[in-house]
Amino acid sequence: MDIQIAPPYKQHSYWMQQAVSLAQLAGEAGEVPVGAIVVDGNNNAISAAQNYRERHHDPTAHAEVIALRLAGQYLHSWHLNNCTLYVTLEPCPMCAGAIIQARIKLLVYGADDPKSGAVRTVCNIPDSDCSYHRLEVLGGILESNCRQQLQSWFAQKRKCR
Numbered sequence: 001m002d003i004q005i006a007p008p009y010k011q012h013s014y015w016m017q018q019a020v021s022l023a024q025l026a027g028e029a030g031e032v033p034v035g036a037i038v039v040d041g042n043n044n045a046i047s048a049a050q051n052y053r054e055r056h057h058d059p060t061a062h063a064e065v066i067a068l069r070l071a072g073q074y075l076h077s078w079h080l081n082n083c084t085l086y087v088t089l090e091p092c093p094m095c096a097g098a099i100i101q102a103r104i105k106l107l108v109y110g111a112d113d114p115k116s117g118a119v120r121t122v123c124n125i126p127d128s129d130c131s132y133h134r135l136e137v138l139g140g141i142l143e144s145n146c147r148q149q150l151q152s153w154f155a156q157k158r159k160c161r
Helices: 009-028 063-075 093-102 143-160
Strands: 035-039 045-050 084-089 106-111 136-139
Touching (some): 009 106, 009 143, 035 063, 063 084, 063 093, 084 143, 106 143
Antiparallel strands (some): 035 045, 035 084
């Protein structure tokens, strides 16, 4: 796995900002604010999603999983080889596995997840022996925005308790 911050930063920032906007909508709906977008090889968004676990009563309704499902439906294929996934938070083990299964070319994420990050923070599923697909990873895009959005949401939740 190649973790880097490199050009084209402007393009990655644009798509990450779109994911941040989706995360905002999720937070306003009572979900953990995470947004995800799948972009094809021609730099066109083919799917976008936000967390829906609470609203759908579904433990698998993470933004990444929903975005991957929608992208597969759009392309009529589960092979997302030439696609980039943008997500505001480092994927958990379930999502990292789904990303590997979808054969995403590049994962771009915002904030590290110190509790369940499965790309580099807690564990590294893409580089483990159980991963047959080599995933390119770009972390830290709009990291402070993504982290602040999550911290503010959780602080508000604690305040309301």
